Each structure stands twice: as C-alpha cells, then as structure tokens.
Amino acid sequence: MLVALPEPFSFELTTERYRSFGRDPVNVWEDGRLHRVVAGRELALAPAPGGVRVEPPARGDVEAEVRRLLGAPFDLVGFAAHAETADPLLARLVRALRGLRPSLTPDPFEALVGSITAQQVSLRAAVAIRCRLVERLGERHARAWAFPTRERVAAASPDDLRALGLSTRKAEYVVSLARSDVDLHRLAALPDDDVKRALTALRGLGEWTADWFLARHLGRPDAWPAGDLALRKAVSALYLDGRPVSVEETRAFGARFDRHRNLAAHYLLVANRVLA
DNA sequence: TACCAGGTAAAAA
C-alpha cells in the first residue's frame, strides 16, 4: 500500500540518520528499505512516487505513525520560504537537502531512553549501547526489534542496564524514568515550556534531553537544542568560519530561524555531516 | 595511549 507524504519528500535523506551511526536493531536498513516495528507489527518501508510503499498493508492508525516517522508534520514549504528571504546560506542548504523531513520518534519513552544513552558519549558509542539494550529487553520480530517497553524496563534492575554498558548513573535514570508515575503521552498536550519543565523535573533529564524530545518526538517547530555539541559545531563551521560558539551564543543564534528552529537545527546537522 | 564524543547531577569552591 502507498502512504502519501507531503511534497517535497526525500526518503533517502530522511532515513540517512538510520545509516550513519552503526547498526540499529530498531530501525533496520536493508535492501534499500527501512524495517521497523509499528504498533506491534514489523513493516518494510520503501520509496515510492508521492510517498512510501508499506508492506504489509497497515491500518489507519499505523499509517499515521508511519507518516510521523517520516516527518510528515513539518512545514517544509514555509521553512524554504523563510530561508529564501532571511538566510542565503540556509536557503542553499534547503535546496541541497530538498525533501529532508526529520524523522520523528513515534514513542515518548523510546525517545527519552534513546537520549539518555546518547548523553555525553559519541553517537557511535550510544548506538552500540542502545543495541545491547534492545536485544536484551526488546522484542524480536523478523528483521527489526521493537524497542523495550516501559513495563519491561521498569521490571529490570539498574545493574541489568549497567551490564549493557550504561554508566551506573544512566542505568538509574532509565529505570527510575520507567518506574515514575509521569504520563509521557500526556506531555503532547502541553506547550513547549511546560514540557521542558515536566521533563527536567525528572532526574537524568536535563535541558538538552528535553529539547530533543520537543524536536524529535513532538516535532515542535521552534525546538532548538542550543546545548547540543554537534549543533554548536555545525553553527560554528557553517556560519562562523570555525570559531567556537558557547551554548548561550548558540541559543541567541537560533533567533534568525524563528518559528522554524527545529527544521533549521536538523538541516544544519545533516549539512555538516553529509555535505562536508 | 591518550583523548574526545549530539550531558547531567552532585560536590567543591
């Protein structure tokens, strides 16, 4: 079956991040297709005119999740128009990366645990650790694994996670998040600042993690992870001739992308990675 | 071998 996506859409660019940091058993790239478990069933996604081909055919709610996974909610047209009038460099990146729709992580728990594993360490290291976590506590399907459920993680001990390569501290963060009484799905109803407050009140979730939750789970247009080292390096390399920038400077720099900070952050990161 | 990598909380100053 065909799942339509708004133009422009590039399957290749949108899935780039699933091929760049090592083996990911949750988002499996094989034979030019992306394999992922959605609502308990493994799907294979392949590029098709006007969107993606999904096999096997899926129900309506599954289709909605696939569309989020491929960044359907983003306003690429408005973003391109903003870039053309406000920022010539960004306009060039938008043309070079035409159709890049940042992938949204469909599940809030998966998004947060993924971020915790990525705190401070390289993404290659994070992916290797996450891989062991998934194959220990997740559910195996044909080619892909379902990310571990919150219930399954809540039943694990910090020592179990420590044995997978998480630090003692991070193992505690992950287990206590799973066991907390916060309703992660309810956060979608709150404005950005309230989401950040709710998340950073939890141990192990700082501003960086909350910003990426807004950006890559909720797809909020103005999420801007100013504390992100890779984003700071991208701003430095693309706009400032390599001069290092502080977190505060990066935060202020985001003003020029007003109402489109999320897309801008993703375009800068991908540009700095693949156009270098 | 060191050192850095898409942070965070807690100790020390």
Next chain:
DNA sequence: TTTTTACATGGT
C-alpha cells in the same frame, strides 16, 4: 551562586 568533577563506552 558559580565552577569543577565523575561517569563508561567506542573510535581514532
């Protein structure tokens, strides 16, 4: 209040 430190792994 602000600054410093520990943390565990993977890649170079």
